[in-house]
Amino acid sequence: LNRSADGVAYTIWKTAVGGTTPTNDFSVSVTPGAGTVQPGGSTSATVNTMTTSGSAQTVALTSSGAPSGVGVSINPTSVQSGGSATVSITVAAGTTPGTYPITITGTGAVAHATTYTLTVGGTNPGSSLQNGGFEQGTANWTQSANIISNSTQATAHGGSWYAWMMGYGSTATETVSQSNVTVAPGASTLRLWVKITTQEVGSTVYDTLKVKIGNTTVATYSNANASSGYVQKTVDLSAYAGQTVTLQFAGAEDASATTTFYVDDVSIS
Numbered sequence: 001l002n003r004s005a006d007g008v009a010y011t012i013w014k015t016a017v018g019g020t021t022p023t024n025d026f027s028v029s030v031t032p033g034a035g036t037v038q039p040g041g042s043t044s045a046t047v048n049t050m051t052t053s054g055s056a057q058t059v060a061l062t063s064s065g066a067p068s069g070v071g072v073s074i075n076p077t078s079v080q081s082g083g084s085a086t087v088s089i090t091v092a093a094g095t096t097p098g099t100y101p102i103t104i105t106g107t108g109a110v111a112h113a114t115t116y117t118l119t120v121g122g123t124n125p126g127s128s129l130q131n132g133g134f135e136q137g138t139a140n141w142t143q144s145a146n147i148i149s150n151s152t153q154a155t156a157h158g159g160s161w162y163a164w165m166m167g168y169g170s171t172a173t174e175t176v177s178q179s180n181v182t183v184a185p186g187a188s189t190l191r192l193w194v195k196i197t198t199q200e201v202g203s204t205v206y207d208t209l210k211v212k213i214g215n216t217t218v219a220t221y222s223n224a225n226a227s228s229g230y231v232q233k234t235v236d237l238s239a240y241a242g243q244t245v246t247l248q249f250a251g252a253e254d255a256s257a258t259t260t261f262y263v264d265d266v267s268i269s
């Protein structure tokens with residue numbers, strides 16, 4: 001089209017595609033946005049699309065980022081914006097426990113993406129520790145204060161939830177515990193990720209986080225173990241294999257200088 005040479009055609013062209021026509025656009029989201037599946041299990045979620053401007057358009061739905069052993073299928077694979085689809089997630093036995101972001105992309109005239117956070121359970125079949133990554137909030141846990149958090153003022157090791165313990169800078173105690181934890185026969189190791197920040201100086205222990213099985217302390221971390229990021233800790237639980245126990249994290253601070261303990265991704269295997 002030669003705009004300068006054909007004014008009438010240009011006027012028609014401008015009317016047809018001119019800048020005042022709203023651009024067709026859409027959004028994509030997934031509900032729920034996270035889930036935990038034990039190896040060998042499956043779950044599903046709903047992908048929702050919405051027309052955010054202009055007319056509805058065809059949106060193709062695809063996923064990416066699933067780790068080895070995790071299958072993701074979306075049905076239907078194409079919707080009109082405003083429609084929804086089901087995403088089915090299957091986790092093969094033997095899949096490595098962990099937290100994996102799965103990206104779900106809707107592609108129409110443009111592409112938009114959303115993230116589903118999949119946690120593959122860190123427990124052996126038979127070791128019944130639940131919600132070890134705190135992604136279901138306080139489910140299965142008992143806390144003495146408002147400890148289990150998804151506050152963005154600190155970071156989780158996996159997902160967005162974690163246990164934020166202590167940090168008062170004055171004499172205080174806190175506990176988070178889970179009862180009726182069956183340690184599978186043959187299971188021997190408690191694993192957890194801990195980040196410790198402190199105002200204390202030096203290696204003298206003032207503020208502590210104890211890991212307890214029943215009334216027995218099986219591990220102690222302190223201000224002397226401060227780290228800039230999460231560090232994986234392992235605790236020998238072979239003495240408890242085949243038993244049903246209460247797992248507790250017990251924090252204690254002295255009268256001054258804050259120490260904060262962040263705990264996430266607790267598992268027994």
Ligand SMILES: [Ca+2]
Binds near residue numbers: 162
């Ligand atoms: Ca977490």
Ligand SMILES: [Ca+2]
Binds near residue numbers: 257
């Ligand atoms: Ca202190």
